[in-house]
Amino acid sequence: MTVEPQSSDPRPGGGFASRAGDYVADALRYWEPRRVVFNAVLALVVAGHVIAGWPDVQQKLSANLFLGLFFLAVLANVCYCAVYLVDLFVQFSGLHAAWAKGRVVLLTIGTAFAAVITHFMSMNILG
16 A cells, blocks of 8 residues: 655645545546446447337337437436546545556446446337
C-alpha cells in the first residue's frame, strides 16, 4: 500500500481538494472511454432483439418507440455514472493501487447486469 504525500498547497483544504481533483481526473480517464463499450454492448442486445423479431418489430416502429428507446439509453447512462461513487470511495479509502483489478470486475459485472436489464426491457418493448 502506498501512502500519498501531503500537499504543500497553502490554501485551507488544498490538500483534500488537490487529492480529490486527482482522483476525479483518474476516474474520468478510466471510465469515460469504457462508456463506449458499455453502450455498444447494450446496443448489440437491442439489435439482437430487433433482428430476431424483425417482421413483428417492423410493424411496431414508430416515433414513440424511438423516443422510448432514447429515454432508456439516457437512463442507462445515468446509471453508469453510479460507478463514480464506487470509484471515488475506493480511491479515498487508500486502496488505489489494488483498485486496478476491481475496476475491471466492476465494469464486467455492471455491463452484464445492464445487458440483462436491456434484454428484458427489449423483450417487453419489441417482442
